[in-house]
Structure formats: structure tokens, C-alpha cells
Amino acid sequence: MAASGALVPGGQPDLTLDANQKRDTEIKAALAQGQELAKNGKYSKALRVVVDAVNLCPCDPAGNGKQRHGKDKSCNISQCMAALKSNDPDALYQVAKGPCSCGYSWPSCSIPTHAVALDALADCLFKAEQHTAALSTALATIRLDPTSAVGYCRGAKILRHLLKNASITQSKPAEARVVAHILSGDDRLPSILDLRRLLDRFIQVGLDITSRYRHKLKDSYNVVLQRMAYHMKCEVARRDPVKELPSEVLSMIFSLLDTTTLIRCLGVNKQWNQRITHDSRLWADLRLSRPGSPGRHFPAFLQKHQRDIKSLVIHDVSRFQLTTTKIHQILQGLPRLERLYLDSGKRYPNRSEIHLQLPRAPTPSSARLTQLSLVSFNLVKPVMQLLSFSWDTLTVLNLVNAGPFVSRQSAGTSNPFDAIRLAKLKKLRITQGDPTVPSGQLSWEDNIEMEPIVMATPNLEQFHLDGFLAYWRRGEPRIEKDGQWLSLRKLVLGSLRTPDDTTIDDWNTHFLPPLPSTMESIEMLNVSPEIAHNVMFTLKLSDPVTNDWAPPHEEYEARHFPNLEVFRCISGVLHHALLQRVLEPSARAGKLKVLELAATSAPGFYPRTHPAGSQLGSDFVPARDLRSLASENLHTLGLHDFNFFDDTSNPHASIYAFCGDPFIDWLDCFPNLHTVAVYPGRWEGVAYFIAKLILHPKVKVIHQDYLRGVHWYEAQQLAKEHGVALHHTPNHLPVGWPMIED
Structure with missing residues (x-):
């Protein structure tokens, strides 16, 4: 029977893939057994099982006629630590790729499970308090594959243990012996400061080598090594990106943040504050997502960046208690403002009011507002104030959930569009309520009169109407000489209907002017x-x-x-x-x-x-x-x-x-x-x-x-x-x- 496996281009099963999978499975099973034995304190049996797992790797460990390194691992530790304490960041990498100082050629293998098996062996030795052998095995893991973070993580853990127990090394010969090897044969024991410097250097070199020479994706060991560097407050893990990255890259990164997060970044340090504050492109589009996001210093901040802000988005203006006076301050205090989005949101009566203290501009229309979006605004006065300030510059107007603002609840009430003319308006959207509501559920409370809107926007190019009971003029049909949209190019009509025949005649289904x-x-x-x-x-x-x-x-x-x-x-x-x-x-x-x-x-x-x-x-x-x-x-x-479906050909077919x-x-x-x-x-x-x-x-x-x-x-x-x-x-x-x- 042919062996199963993945097909290679020749059409035959790939037996090598099956062999590798079988080997990895056996190694993982052996390591799991060894960990269980070590957990129960049976270190001798655990070591034998883990060594057998290491030997399952097919790479050739032989070198210079020797099958294994001698029991004395001091040469390995001394050689690696000497390279570590040198000023050359590549010294440890070169030592790992070369033979031992005693002449033994260390094996080299890129199979991940081999490095994991050696790491498990070092862990068992460490738990058995054989610290010299554990540290040597961790360094052997680095020699096996210097680009893998496995050996650096294990070596850093052992050195950190020695650092924590440095004060009791005199009473523990195992730790004292390892410390002596770290000092490359020096008889004196190192101080805590020496061990700390050595540990920092070991982690920094490990991060540098794995980042420069790694040819695989990051794994969990790389994350652990990075986390160690951070908790040890190593400089390599706490480099300030503002100092390292070019200004163009930083501007691109900061531009992806929302305004609330950007304001928080101002408090990181002086370098961040200066970099963010002086980048005018970051403040051209100002977006505030929730009521508490501006903070109590928001008025001063707004005044500081008044020359940079071109777009202002506030998703909840209830905290601002928006009035016509504050609208006047916004439009006059932000002379470069072109786009304004305001959402009334929910009411928060217990919140304190934020007063906007902006300098007055010479003319009311200094903002030159071109785009205005208002969501759930029911008060007519603030909206009319905004329209009156920007009637000669406004090109885009979005009124979302604007029923009470544009609807005529009864005869005699004024339509806001009766008192204004938006000659430059090109795009108008007026929606009310849920856009999925069927048109048959609309009532007279959702009515909208189209004649004032058409008369106020003679040059409109795009129009979107949704969620209203629409008519031209109450009780009167539209005639051809009434207002027209000769420049209209795009029309979107959502959930709409016209009054029934008991209220108004069918001629008023023509609530729009003739389309050009x-x-x-x-x-x-x-x-x-x-x-x-x-x-x-x-x-x-x-x-x-x-x-x-x-x-x-x-x-x-x-x-x-x-x-x-x-x-x-x-x-x-x-x-x-x-x-x-x-x-x-x-x-x-x-x-x-x-x-x-x-x-x-x-x-x-x-x-x-x-x-x-x-x-x-x-x-x-x-x-x-x-x-x-x-x-x-x-x-x-x-x-x-x-x-x-034609049911005449099959009389027994389902009606569905x-x-x-x-x-x-x-x-x-x-x-x-x-x-x-x-x-x-x-x-x-x-x-x-x-x-x-x-x-x-x-x-x-x-x-x-x-x-x-x-x-x-x-x-x-x-x-x-x-x-x-x-x-x-x-x-x-x-x-x-x-x-x-x-």
C-alpha cells in the first residue's frame, strides 16, 4: 500500500513531509512526558526522556571526532560571556556560529522543535538546581540557531534568577560556580550591579541579533524576550519613536489616531508634545467622539490651534450646551474652518458647561464654511444661525434626523428655508428617522414641503430625501412655472409617500420639479x-x-x-x-x-x-x-x-x-x-x-x-x-x- 502524504509536482506523495510531522509529534510527546516527570520532582527520569527527545532530531551532532561535549561546560560559558561583554554587538553571533574554545564543533539546526527540546532540557536542569549545565544548555541552544529567541529567553531567565539570589551565593555552591564562570575564571564573585549590567547586555544583544538576522516570522519567544527587555527597563525596549523615526513617518502615524487619543499623546513628554503640537496637518481635521473627550482645557486648546483647524466634528454637543452665541464664537474664532459636523446626541443635565473663549474675527463670515452636517437638531434658532453665517459659501448641507426642523406641523408655521437662499449649495441631504421604515408608516408629523427648499437652492446638483411625507405646497398643485432644479445631476429618494386622496389630490404626487x-x-x-x-x-x-x-x-x-x-x-x-x-x-x-x-x-x-x-x-x-x-x-x-417559475408545467409543484x-x-x-x-x-x-x-x-x-x-x-x-x-x-x-x- 502506498504511503499517504502531500502530493509533490511529480504526482507522488511527499514522504519527507510525513516523516517530519511524525518526528515533531514524537518530540512533543516526549517533552510533555518530561515536563510531567519534572513537575512531580522526578528529575533524573525527566532528563533521560528529554535527552531522548533531543536525539530524535536527524541533524548530525558530531564534530572533530566527538559525539558530545565534555561534562565541563566552563569553556562554553566563558567564551559566550566574553563575547557578550565586548563592545561588538555581533561578537556573540560570530561565537555562536563558530566552534567552542575547546575545539568542539557545536551542531547547527534550524528545526524549531530541536531548539524547543534543548530549552526543555535546560529547564529540567535548572529545576534540578544544576545551574551550570542549565546555563550551558541555554547557550548551546543559541549556538544551535542564533536567530531564534528560544536560547536568549532561557539564558535571561537563568541570569535573572542569579541576580535575585546574588546575596546568598556564598551559601549555595551551585550559584557561586555559575557566577565564577560568568566572570570568565575570575575568583571573585560579581556584585549585583555587575549581574544587572550583564543581564541587560544579554537581552539587548539577543533582541539585536534576532531582529537583524531572523528569517522567520516572530513567535511567542520573541514576544517574551521583548517583554523581558521592557520589564528590565532595557534601553533597547524603551526607545522613543519620536527620537528615532523621521518626521514624515511620525506625521503619518499620528494622523491615524483620533483626536481624543492625540490629545492624550501630548502628555507623554516634551518631545511628543512639541512634535504633535507643531504639526498643523494633525489638527486640520479635529474629531471629538464623546462628551468627556475635550476636557476642561479644550477651550484653550481650541484657541491655540485656531489657525490649523479646517474640519471640526463633535459627535455629542450636549455638553457644550450649544447656543447661537457659541455658534458665533466657533465660526468667528476658527477663521480656516471649512467643514463642520455636529451631533446633538443625548442630554447630560448634570454635566458642567464648557465655555468657548475664542477671539472675535472682523467679519461674521470669516470661517468660510463650505460643508455643514447636523444630526438630530430639533431647535430652529441654532441651525438658522449657522445657515445665516454661511449662506454665501455653503456647498454641502446634511440634515440628518431633521424632522422637527424642516417639518410643518400645522398650517401657519414657517419653513426654515423660506427665510434663506443658498445660491452656492450643490449637495443637500434631508433625512428623518429610521431609513428602513416603510413609506406607508409615515404620518403628517413627518411631512415636508418642497417648494421652499427648491426655491432656496436653485443651483442644486445632488439631492437626497428620506423618511418624509412629501408634497409641493399644502393644498396646491405644482405648476410648470414654479421653481426648478436645472443643474440637478443626482437624485436619491428613500422612504417617501405623498398625502392620500382624502387630504390632497393626486396631482401633488408631483412634489419635485421636472428632472432635467x-x-x-x-x-x-x-x-x-x-x-x-x-x-x-x-x-x-x-x-x-x-x-x-x-x-x-x-x-x-x-x-x-x-x-x-x-x-x-x-x-x-x-x-x-x-x-x-x-x-x-x-x-x-x-x-x-x-x-x-x-x-x-x-x-x-x-x-x-x-x-x-x-x-x-x-x-x-x-x-x-x-x-x-x-x-x-x-x-x-x-x-x-x-x-x-412557471407552475403550469408541473401541477404538483410547491407554491413556494x-x-x-x-x-x-x-x-x-x-x-x-x-x-x-x-x-x-x-x-x-x-x-x-x-x-x-x-x-x-x-x-x-x-x-x-x-x-x-x-x-x-x-x-x-x-x-x-x-x-x-x-x-x-x-x-x-x-x-x-x-x-x-x-
Whole structure:
């Protein structure tokens, strides 16, 4: 029978690998037995077992006709200690690589288990109080492989024991003999200071040799040696990186720290304080993560670095008790401030207030704020103060959880955007609450009026709205001559809906101005189907649309977006004829790069022959019905709520049966595709469908939210084997909309 083993390139089993594994196993078993015997005080038996383990190594210990070194190990100790006390840091390494002073050629072996076995032998000798032999064996371990830290750790432990017991060496001949060998034949016993210097030197030389000549990764012995050097307060382990490293490297390292840690580093010593304080790049982006992080000296610190700070992030401003006066001080006292992120956080009424004492600038707008992000701010006055100071410079505005600030709770309350005009604003995000809340759960307390926002931001290029009940103007429809966003390029709509017909007529589903033909990205995520439809199309008829049956697609006029690169609509698929009108120009031009749709029918999106809520089944074939969308540069494709299973061919099939093969066939229409997002629903067989996607030659990245437990583990293993990145992404692909803190 052929021996088992790993295959070598010739196809035969590698018997050497099996032999090495068997040898290592035998050595480890023998060492474990020896340690157990030594633990029970049976040192003679333990030594015999450990010596047998050492002899299991196949390296040749012979040298100059001798099988073993003589019993007198003084030559070994004296030669190594003489090299150690010399000024040459390489002296011990050269001695370890050469023969003994008595002429014996010490064996050399790089097998780790051989060094571990010798270390176990030295440990047994040390426990048996044979300190001379123990120290000699530790030095022999160094001679075996000078680049290994095993021998240095054992030798340092023995020397440290001698240092601790230096005062009683007169009454213990074993320790006295070792000390005499350390002094290279000197009859007098060394002082404690001499032993301490020798131990420090031994550890320093060991660290230096292992770091310079080591050809393997660090192991646990290297960590132990480094820890010994630290506890012994050796200079080699306590070198200040600020003194050793170049300023460019230090600046790169410190830039990876958060502001709280950076402020703590100021108190290490004067060198650290000066290096960090005078590096203006470290303070350009100031981030405070928790209420107590600024400290009581924060105002003075802020004033000291006022000329360096360009970005200020405070994740909890409750400790600051932010008022309009303090906002005025921040904007006037930080003249180079460009980006400001404030999170109201939780309230801490028992905390003392931090007063900001900053010098006043000549003009209120000296900060030249360009980016502003406010999270969970419910008070109108501080926000309006910030906007009034930066209305002529602001280009990015993020209002997160801003419902009470922008919502109109009742008729007659003012909208904050009524009193301000942000002519330079390019990017606006307004969100409220949990972004995963279904649009049907929104109430009038989450309403937002769009007309003042559109009027206040005439040059907007990117807009993100999420978590609101949206309308144009209460009780009035939008007309074409109202405000428009002619420069808009990117639109993201999250959980939105419009008032029902008992409150306002259906014309107000058009809560946005007409989208310009220069749109580059349209993302409609979790919005009502009516909103998704009316954002993309306008009615040719003058009568309102009813929801009893879906109107024919001929009644709608599609808007053309020849530069569209991203189109995502997961609220319900539009009729393929309507999609063709919207997306075909950009697909033909090769502009379309990201496409994400839903395959569930919904009112308004299909001919009258399709009842609302019906499943498409075999009536919808993406490769056939959407062949006009085959853009050559499309790299990301997503589909929601789909099942192409045809139950007419198998009357006994389960009602939960699933088929996704038409989607896989659709992938072949896109030559540069590499990322797919699949959200079919909770059907049987979806795990098998995802496995087929992993095996598809084009697919490199998969987003899904179906796999759980064992299915997720098995799919991960399969994806790893085929180089596919498998992600669990709830609901839909993430929206690429970073803020300052991102």
C-alpha cells in the first residue's frame, strides 16, 4: 500500500513531509512526558526522556571526532560571556556560529522543535538546581540557531534568577560556580550591579541579533524576550519613536489616531508634545467622539490651534450646551474652518458647561464654511444661525434626523428655508428617522414641503430625501412655472409617500420639479409606486389618475436622460416600454453603468390586462423584454421581487418553488458585468440560485439578504473558492453618500 502524504509536482506523495510531522509529534510527546516527570520532582527520569527527545532530531551532532561535549561546560560559558561583554554587538553571533574554545564543533539546526527540546532540557536542569549545565544548555541552544529567541529567553531567565539570589551565593555552591564562570575564571564573585549590567547586555544583544538576522516570522519567544527587555527597563525596549523615526513617518502615524487619543499623546513628554503640537496637518481635521473627550482645557486648546483647524466634528454637543452665541464664537474664532459636523446626541443635565473663549474675527463670515452636517437638531434658532453665517459659501448641507426642523406641523408655521437662499449649495441631504421604515408608516408629523427648499437652492446638483411625507405646497398643485432644479445631476429618494386622496389630490404626487435631461443618477428606494412613476413620467391626459386599474403606458410621456449612469427603482418595475423610453438613450450611448429594478407588478405600471399585484412569472423575460437596456459599460445589475417559475408545467409543484434562470441568462447581455444584487424574496431554492451565481464566470461581487445559518456558511466557502465577494446587504445596495465623518 502506498504511503499517504502531500502530493509533490511529480504526482507522488511527499514522504519527507510525513516523516517530519511524525518526528515533531514524537518530540512533543516526549517533552510533555518530561515536563510531567519534572513537575512531580522526578528529575533524573525527566532528563533521560528529554535527552531522548533531543536525539530524535536527524541533524548530525558530531564534530572533530566527538559525539558530545565534555561534562565541563566552563569553556562554553566563558567564551559566550566574553563575547557578550565586548563592545561588538555581533561578537556573540560570530561565537555562536563558530566552534567552542575547546575545539568542539557545536551542531547547527534550524528545526524549531530541536531548539524547543534543548530549552526543555535546560529547564529540567535548572529545576534540578544544576545551574551550570542549565546555563550551558541555554547557550548551546543559541549556538544551535542564533536567530531564534528560544536560547536568549532561557539564558535571561537563568541570569535573572542569579541576580535575585546574588546575596546568598556564598551559601549555595551551585550559584557561586555559575557566577565564577560568568566572570570568565575570575575568583571573585560579581556584585549585583555587575549581574544587572550583564543581564541587560544579554537581552539587548539577543533582541539585536534576532531582529537583524531572523528569517522567520516572530513567535511567542520573541514576544517574551521583548517583554523581558521592557520589564528590565532595557534601553533597547524603551526607545522613543519620536527620537528615532523621521518626521514624515511620525506625521503619518499620528494622523491615524483620533483626536481624543492625540490629545492624550501630548502628555507623554516634551518631545511628543512639541512634535504633535507643531504639526498643523494633525489638527486640520479635529474629531471629538464623546462628551468627556475635550476636557476642561479644550477651550484653550481650541484657541491655540485656531489657525490649523479646517474640519471640526463633535459627535455629542450636549455638553457644550450649544447656543447661537457659541455658534458665533466657533465660526468667528476658527477663521480656516471649512467643514463642520455636529451631533446633538443625548442630554447630560448634570454635566458642567464648557465655555468657548475664542477671539472675535472682523467679519461674521470669516470661517468660510463650505460643508455643514447636523444630526438630530430639533431647535430652529441654532441651525438658522449657522445657515445665516454661511449662506454665501455653503456647498454641502446634511440634515440628518431633521424632522422637527424642516417639518410643518400645522398650517401657519414657517419653513426654515423660506427665510434663506443658498445660491452656492450643490449637495443637500434631508433625512428623518429610521431609513428602513416603510413609506406607508409615515404620518403628517413627518411631512415636508418642497417648494421652499427648491426655491432656496436653485443651483442644486445632488439631492437626497428620506423618511418624509412629501408634497409641493399644502393644498396646491405644482405648476410648470414654479421653481426648478436645472443643474440637478443626482437624485436619491428613500422612504417617501405623498398625502392620500382624502387630504390632497393626486396631482401633488408631483412634489419635485421636472428632472432635467442632464440627470446622471436616479435612485428611488422604498418609495411608493406612485412617486416612482410620477418622478419619471408626466401624464398626457388632463384627468387625475385613479388607482382602480393600472392605466395603459401609452398615456404617459417619458422623460429622456441620455447621460444617465445609475438607475435604481425598487418600488415596482415600470412597464418595459416605459423603461425603454427612459433608459434606451443612455444604454445605447454606453453611459448606463448601474441598473437595479423590481419585478413586482404594481398599479400604474402595466397594461390593463395585468391585474394589480399579480406575479409576472413567465410573462416577463428580462433578456427579451429589456434587451434595449444592454449597455456595454454596465457593471452592476440588481433585481428585486422576482420569481420566473412557471407552475403550469408541473401541477404538483410547491407554491413556494423558485426559478431564477432567466436572470442568469440576462447577465450574458452585459459584457463588462461584475456585480449583481439579488433580492427575490423568501422562496424555496434561492440558496441554490445564489450558488449558480457564484459559479458564473462574470460575477465577482454578490449582494443579497436571503442566506442565513448553514446556507450562508456554505455559500461563503464556495465564494471563497471561486474568488467571489459575497455580501449580506439588507434591502438594497448601499447608497454612496458619505458625510464629513465618513
